[in-house]
Amino acid sequence: MRLFAIVRREYLERVRSKAFLIGTLLGPLLMAAFMIGPSALMSKQRGKPLRVAVLDATAILRASVEKALSEQRIAGQPRFVVEPPGEGPLEVVRASLRSTVLSGAIDGYLYLPPDALARSAAEYHGKNVSNVMDLGLLDKAVEDALIRFRLSGAGLPEARVQELMRRLELKTIRLSESGEREDAGGSFLLSMILLMTLYTTVAIWGGALMNGVIEEKTSRVVEVMVSSISPSRLLAGKLLGVGAVGLTQFLVWAGFMAGLSFFAAQAAAVSGARLPEIPWAVLVLFVVFFLLGYFLYGAMYAAVGASVNSQQEAQSLVFLVLMPLILAVMCFPMVLASPDSTLSTVLSLVPFWTPLLMFLRASALMPPAWQIALSIVLTLGTIVVLNWAAARIYRVGILMYGKRPGFREILRWIGRA
Amino acid sequence: MTQAAIAIAGVTKGYAGHLAVSDLTLTVPRGSIFGLLGPNGAGKTTTLRMVMNVLGPDSGTIEILGRPADDSARDRIGYMPEERGLYPRMLLEDQLVFFAEMKGTPRAEARRRIPAWLERLGLEDKWRRRRVNELSKGMQRKAQFIATVLHDPEILILDEPMSGLDPVAADGMREALLELSRQGKTLVLSSHQMETVERLCDRVALLDRGEKLLDGSVVEVKRCHGPNSIALAYQGDGAFLGSLPGVIGLTDHGQFAELRLAAGADPQRILGAVAGRLQVRRFEIVEPSLHDIFVAQVTGHAAADA
Numbered sequence: 050m051r052l053f054a055i056v057r058r059e060y061l062e063r064v065r066s067k068a069f070l071i072g073t074l075l076g077p078l079l080m081a082a083f084m085i086g087p088s089a090l091m092s093k094q095r096g097k098p099l100r101v102a103v104l105d106a107t108a109i110l111r112a113s114v115e116k117a118l119s120e121q122r123i124a125g126q127p128r129f130v131v132e133p134p135g136e137g138p139l140e141v142v143r144a145s146l147r148s149t150v151l152s153g154a155i156d157g158y159l160y161l162p163p164d165a166l167a168r169s170a171a172e173y174h175g176k177n178v179s180n181v182m183d184l185g186l187l188d189k190a191v192e193d194a195l196i197r198f199r200l201s202g203a204g205l206p207e208a209r210v211q212e213l214m215r216r217l218e219l220k221t222i223r224l225s226e227s228g229e230r231e232d233a234g235g236s237f238l239l240s241m242i243l244l245m246t247l248y249t250t251v252a253i254w255g256g257a258l259m260n261g262v263i264e265e266k267t268s269r270v271v272e273v274m275v276s277s278i279s280p281s282r283l284l285a286g287k288l289l290g291v292g293a294v295g296l297t298q299f300l301v302w303a304g305f306m307a308g309l310s311f312f313a314a315q316a317a318a319v320s321g322a323r324l325p326e327i328p329w330a331v332l333v334l335f336v337v338f339f340l341l342g343y344f345l346y347g348a349m350y351a352a353v354g355a356s357v358n359s360q361q362e363a364q365s366l367v368f369l370v371l372m373p374l375i376l377a378v379m380c381f382p383m384v385l386a387s388p389d390s391t392l393s394t395v396l397s398l399v400p401f402w403t404p405l406l407m408f409l410r411a412s413a414l415m416p417p418a419w420q421i422a423l424s425i426v427l428t429l430g431t432i433v434v435l436n437w438a439a440a441r442i443y444r445v446g447i448l449m450y451g452k453r454p455g456f457r458e459i460l461r462w463i464g465r466a
Numbered sequence: 467m468t469q470a471a472i473a474i475a476g477v478t479k480g481y482a483g484h485l486a487v488s489d490l491t492l493t494v495p496r497g498s499i500f501g502l503l504g505p506n507g508a509g510k511t512t513t514l515r516m517v518m519n520v521l522g523p524d525s526g527t528i529e530i531l532g533r534p535a536d537d538s539a540r541d542r543i544g545y546m547p548e549e550r551g552l553y554p555r556m557l558l559e560d561q562l563v564f565f566a567e568m569k570g571t572p573r574a575e576a577r578r579r580i581p582a583w584l585e586r587l588g589l590e591d592k593w594r595r596r597r598v599n600e601l602s603k604g605m606q607r608k609a610q611f612i613a614t615v616l617h618d619p620e621i622l623i624l625d626e627p628m629s630g631l632d633p634v635a636a637d638g639m640r641e642a643l644l645e646l647s648r649q650g651k652t653l654v655l656s657s658h659q660m661e662t663v664e665r666l667c668d669r670v671a672l673l674d675r676g677e678k679l680l681d682g683s684v685v686e687v688k689r690c691h692g693p694n695s696i697a698l699a700y701q702g703d704g705a706f707l708g709s710l711p712g713v714i715g716l717t718d719h720g721q722f723a724e725l726r727l728a729a730g731a732d733p734q735r736i737l738g739a740v741a742g743r744l745q746v747r748r749f750e751i752v753e754p755s756l757h758d759i760f761v762a763q764v765t766g767h768a769a770a771d772a
Contacts, residue, residue, distance in 0.1 A: 050570075054568060058556075062553075066555075265553075269551045270553055273546075273613070274568065276520060279537065448515070
């Protein structure tokens with residue numbers, strides 16, 4: 050009953066707070082801004098098309114290359130504006146193009162050497178040569194022009210060349226037990242969003258638990274509490290209460306998503322656009338791995354909270370706790386690239402990384418059930434050990450004031466009778 | 467009812483490297499108002515924590531109301547720490563109900579008891595639905611007291627109950643404590659304020675560095691630790707007072723001095739010696755104050771160890 054009273058207090062105090070309301074409402078917005086922001090910013094910056102000139106040493110390719118360049122489009126807009134290179138001997142024109150680029154009047158020029166056709170070689174001279182997307186387009190345009198030229202040279206009629214040069218349209222189809230579905234990068238984005246949400250919520254609610262422990266310590270409430278209930282049950286109550294707040298937040302978000310996908314389905318019927326669907330198994334695993342991550346890291350957060358006197362003092366120890374989580378996030382691209390490799394499998398079975406990496410694998414390519422089961426069992430075992438140790442640190446730490454104990458002394462508390 | 471409220475027998479508790487409490491034996495009789503005194507680091511907090519079963523003793527036994535100090539015993543105790551001890555952002559009423567619930571009182575019952583206590587301590591009803599950090603220091607102290615007594619404990623352990631209270635509020639608190647005592651509750655006060663203890667407590671114990679230096683009823687302690695002393699109000703230069711024959715201790719405030727006398731010293735001879743040199747406004751043979759006994763005992767204890 051008293052355990053329940055603690056759970057209820059922790060739960061109500063947090064759910065009623067403004068921070069919870071703001072975090073729950075703003076969280077998805079921030080996440081969306083974080084995901085969509087950079088690419089939106091990039092497309093906006095891309096802005097004006099590039100002004101380029103073609104300097105042709107072969108004297109025969111210029112027209113084809115210029116035509117190919119002017120046909121390149123991004124989002125329906127021409128990407129290149131072809132400028133005349135100017136008249137005169139090659140070296141003179143080259144020198145004047147150089148100064149035009151440096152003055153900023155054009156963005157760059159394309160140099161086709163005398164043996165361009167034989168070697169399939171060209172050079173782009175520009176101030177900015179780091180925009181991979183533009184350079185890719187440039188590459189494609191020149192290559193197209195050269196092949197076209199060779200085909201025409203082999204005597205093929207224009208219409209036939211056009212037909213042979215049809216571009217490839219690569220569609221990606223995601224295979225799963227429930228069927229096939231077209232996927233235009235949505236599943237990558239989804240995995241990333243879910244992973245970041247998992248990381249953020251584990252870190253936020255673990256941190257909230259820690260701050261709660263510190264608050265009880267600085268307000269001396271804990272002294273009253275331990276005269277009513279054993280420290281380990283007090284800790285258990287706090288862990289459960291804060292964890293329930295995290296679940297509540299997910300419930301709210303799930304509600305948002307259900308509403309959103311309802312409208313999205315209606316919009317899709319009109320526009321043909323599709324949102325990636327989240328399979329039920331992934332949603333269930335999301336909650337399972339959140340709970341595993343929360344109880345694993347929460348135990349460590351609570352131990353840190355009990356060992357220090359203020360939030361400032363907690364900073365360096367918090368970093369130690371967060372370290373494995375951050376490492377897991379850094380492994381994200383590697384695991385997503387080959388979710389079923391031996392390395393990914395091994396990493397995802399390490400209990401400290403299981404909550405993030407096993408979930409990531411599940412969202413990308415469902416691993417065999419035995420691996421998921423094994424990872425859950427291993428993590429549960431670690432949770433039991435960590436919570437046992439945390440309870441012992443907590444029991445000693447909450448009644449300690451004054452100088453912050455060193456890491457080694459904190460470990461010594463575990464062994465104290 | 468002969469059994470003690472708290473019976474501590476031969477209790478020792480050590481932390482890494484030093485003994486916090488060493489072979490302590492102490493009895494708090496039922497219904498008494500007991501003052502637990504001692505300088506910082508004397509082992510008061512450790513002792514109280516063992517009584518509340520927060521810490522276990524290394525050796526020795528502790529009994530609460532005739533039964534071992536276990537989890538069920540601590541529901542019969544109310545504990546008020548020296549400062550704060552309330553959740554700053556929680557509504558006062560929710561908080562009081564919560565703490566009572568933690569001691570096993572049903573929520574509805576706790577809620578029913580709150581208005582009477584608020585009235586008794588002079589807290590207006592409007593504060594019931596306010597956050598604790600909106601309350602003044604004195605009001606917080608009162609709130610804390612209500613949180614301690616709301617579950618109707620038989621034993622109350624209060625750390626510095628009068629600190630942070632203005633004189634009016636301190637009187638109110640004293641009234642409340644005496645009222646609880648009249649109801650048969652046992653009160654243990656841990657305090658540095660000797661005056662509070664002297665006026666309120668009927669028994670005291672003095673701890674220093676883990677050891678009990680003295681223990682007994684206030685009257686007994688004073689009798690055993692007289693030689694009598696003399697309270698002297700005077701005008702003139704009192705510098706010589708400490709060197710008079712038979713005077714072994716002096717607390718001189720300039721116009722008021724307290725002279726402690728050696729065993730067998732004759733107060734009349736001192737009166738004679740003083741009367742010739744100072745303008746005496748008051749001369750009174752008194753028992754020593756608890757403050758003096760406290761200081762003498764603790765410094766004596768330190769000297770004996772050195």
